[in-house]
Amino acid sequence: MNIAWKEIKKNKVRFLILGSIVFLVSLLTFIISGLANGLSQDNAALIKDLPSGQFFMNEDADETYNLSRIDSSIQDKILNNQKDAVALSIQMGFLNDETGKQRSVAFVTSTDSKLFNHVKDGEIVLDRSLEDEGIKIGDTLTNNQYSGNFVVKGFVDQKKYSHAPVAYISMEDYREIYRVEEMQLVFVPGEDSSLEIAGLQSFTKIDFLNTIPSYSAEQMSLNMIVWFLVIISGMLFAIFFYMMNVQKMGLYGILKAIGVKTSTLFKMMWTQMVFITVIALALSVTFSQVFNMIAPKGMPFSLTPETTIQLSVVFLIIGFIGATLSGVQIRKVEPLQAIQQGEV
Amino acid sequence: MALFTIDEVRKTFTNGEVKEEILKGINLSLREGEITALVGASGSGKSTLLTIAAGLQPASDGQVIFEGENMAAMGSEQVRKIRASKFGFVFQFAHLVPFLTVEEQLMLMLDVSESKLKKHEQKKEVDKILRLVGMGHRKNAYPSSLSGGEKQRVAIARAIIHKPKVLFADEPTASLDSKRSKDVMSLIRDLTKTLNITTLMVTHDEEMLGFADHIIKMSDGQVLQGVGIIVEN
Numbered sequence A: 001m002n003i004a005w006k007e008i009k010k011n012k013v014r015f016l017i018l019g020s021i022v023f024l025v026s027l028l029t030f031i032i033s034g035l036a037n038g039l040s041q042d043n044a045a046l047i048k049d050l051p052s053g054q055f056f057m058n059e060d061a062d063e064t065y066n067l068s069r070i071d072s073s074i075q076d077k078i079l080n081n082q083k084d085a086v087a088l089s090i091q092m093g094f095l096n097d098e099t100g101k102q103r104s105v106a107f108v109t110s111t112d113s114k115l116f117n118h119v120k121d122g123e124i125v126l127d128r129s130l131e132d133e134g135i136k137i138g139d140t141l142t143n144n145q146y147s148g149n150f151v152v153k154g155f156v157d158q159k160k161y162s163h164a165p166v167a168y169i170s171m172e173d174y175r176e177i178y179r180v181e182e183m184q185l186v187f188v189p190g191e192d193s194s195l196e197i198a199g200l201q202s203f204t205k206i207d208f209l210n211t212i213p214s215y216s217a218e219q220m221s222l223n224m225i226v227w228f229l230v231i232i233s234g235m236l237f238a239i240f241f242y243m244m245n246v247q248k249m250g251l252y253g254i255l256k257a258i259g260v261k262t263s264t265l266f267k268m269m270w271t272q273m274v275f276i277t278v279i280a281l282a283l284s285v286t287f288s289q290v291f292n293m294i295a296p297k298g299m300p301f302s303l304t305p306e307t308t309i310q311l312s313v314v315f316l317i318i319g320f321i322g323a324t325l326s327g328v329q330i331r332k333v334e335p336l337q338a339i340q341q342g343e344v
Numbered sequence B: 001m002a003l004f005t006i007d008e009v010r011k012t013f014t015n016g017e018v019k020e021e022i023l024k025g026i027n028l029s030l031r032e033g034e035i036t037a038l039v040g041a042s043g044s045g046k047s048t049l050l051t052i053a054a055g056l057q058p059a060s061d062g063q064v065i066f067e068g069e070n071m072a073a074m075g076s077e078q079v080r081k082i083r084a085s086k087f088g089f090v091f092q093f094a095h096l097v098p099f100l101t102v103e104e105q106l107m108l109m110l111d112v113s114e115s116k117l118k119k120h121e122q123k124k125e126v127d128k129i130l131r132l133v134g135m136g137h138r139k140n141a142y143p144s145s146l147s148g149g150e151k152q153r154v155a156i157a158r159a160i161i162h163k164p165k166v167l168f169a170d171e172p173t174a175s176l177d178s179k180r181s182k183d184v185m186s187l188i189r190d191l192t193k194t195l196n197i198t199t200l201m202v203t204h205d206e207e208m209l210g211f212a213d214h215i216i217k218m219s220d221g222q223v224l225q226g227v228g229i230i231v232e233n
C-alpha cells in the first residue's frame, strides 16, 4: 500500500503549504538568476556570444582594452598565421538620429571575420534594440566627430556591450571618429589557449569579460544573490521537512512497532519529498519561462530552459539532502517511546 | 509445550550515575492459546517486561524464547520480522495511523506482515475481522471520527488481522469506561480463543482478571511466587 500517497491525500493543506514554499523560493531564485543573466547579456553579449578563444591586448595597456594599441605589423603576423583571427576595436560613443536625438552606443569595428558584421564606409549595422526604439533601415545617423552620414544597413540580434547597443562601422570610419590607426584587440578563436605573442597579454573570454569593470562587479553581486538564495532555500526545505518529520515521530514509532521497516519509512518520506518538489519546480519553471516570454522588452531578463533545469536539479538535490538529514531522526525513533507518549 | 518462555530476564536502566534494576530475573512461560494476565502495582515493571517480551526493547540479560529461538540474541531486523508477522499489539491508546481509513489500517498490517493473500482476498479478510470486532459499518472512516471504544476495537482488529501467534496487550482498556472495557475484553477473549492466539496482557483493573486464564503477579521487578492463579472460565 502506498502510505506516502495516502498521507498526502489526507493532509492536502499541509503538503500544499510545503509545495508553495518550494514553488515560491525556487521561482524567486529563477527570476533573480534570469535578471543576473539578462544583465550580463546586456552588458557583454557582444563578447559572451563569441566562441571560446583568446583575446590579446598590449602588455602595457594595464589590462584596459581602451588603452591597448596593437602594432600593425604584429597584428598582420597574427592574422596571417592564425586561422579565423580577427582584430577589433570597441569604443563607447554617441549617434544622433534625424530628429537630433542622441543615443549612446558601442562602436565596434573589425577586420574581415564572420564573427563580426562587416560594413562598408558610411554604412552602419545596429543592435535590434535600436529598431525597437524606432530607427529604420535607410535612416541616416550622424556623429560629432564624423564628417559624413551613416546609413542604417540592418539590425542584428543580441549585440550589446556595456549596457549599450552595438553599432558596427567600417575601420575607416572608426579611424576618423577616434583618430587612431591601431586596433585595440586581437581575438583568436579556438579551444586551445596556449598561444603566446611577445608584447601582448593573453586573456581567456572570462578573463577578458572581467576586465570590463562594471561587468565583474555586477556579476559578482548577482551571482552572490543567486547562490545565497539557493543556500537559504536549501535550509528552508531542510527545516520544513525536519518540522514535518518531528511532528510525525509518534507515527513513525507506531509504524515501527507494528513492524514497518525503517527503509519503508525513508521511502515514504522521499516519495513525498520528490512528489512535492517536482510538482512545485515544474510550476516555477513554467512560470519563469512564461515570465521570460512576457517580460517587458526593456527589462534585461534572460533565462534559458537549461539554466532553470540546472537550478531545479540543484533544488531537488538540496531538498533530498535536507529531507534525508532530517530523516536521520526516523532511524533514531524508538517504537517504545511513541507507545509511551500516548495518542498520536 | 510453552510457546513462549522468559528466562531470567533482567533489565537495568541507567539514569545518569544511578543504575536501577527494574526487572530482577523474571521467569515465566505463556501457554498456547491462553490469556495470561500480568498484574501488580504501578511501577512494578509490568510494561517493561511486556515490551521486552514483545521485542520492542532488549533485555539487559536473560533469554526470551519464542518458537524455540532466543530473541534476545537476534539482530533487530530479525526481531522486526517476528514483530511484523507473529506478534500483535494493543496498547492503552489505539495508536491508529491518522491518515488511513479503518480498512486501510488493516490492509497496511497485512502488507507489513507480508501476507500472501491476493488483494481481493485481503479485502475479504479485512471485512471479516471488522465484522468480528463490530466495525464493519465504519470501514471507510478515519480515526478522528471514531470514539475511543471504536478506535480500540480497530486497534484490536489490526493486532489480529495477520493471525499472529502472540498478542501483547498493555492495559488495553485503561482509556475506556467500565462497560466499554468489558466489551473490549470479551472481544479479545473471544477472538483469541477462536483464532488460538496466545495472549500476554497487562492490566491493573481487577474486573478484567475474570477474562484471564492465568494470572501472574509482579512486585518490584519480580514475579511473586506461589500466586500463579489458574482462573476457571
Ligand SMILES: Nc1ncnc2c1ncn2[C@@H]1O[C@H](COP(=O)(O)OP(=O)(O)O)[C@@H](O)[C@H]1O
Residues within 6 Å of the ligand: B013, B014, B015, B022, B040, B041, B042, B043, B044, B045, B046, B047, B048, B049
Ligand atoms: N526507559 C526507561 N528509563 C528509565 N526508567 C524506566 C524506563 N522505562 C521504565 N522505567 C522505570 O521502570 C519502572 C517500571 O516501569 P513500568 O514497567 O512501566 O511499570 P508498570 O508498567 O508496572 O507500571 C518505573 O519505575 C519506571 O520509571
Ligand SMILES: [Mg+2]
Residues within 6 Å of the ligand: B046, B047, B048, B202
Ligand atoms: Mg505500565
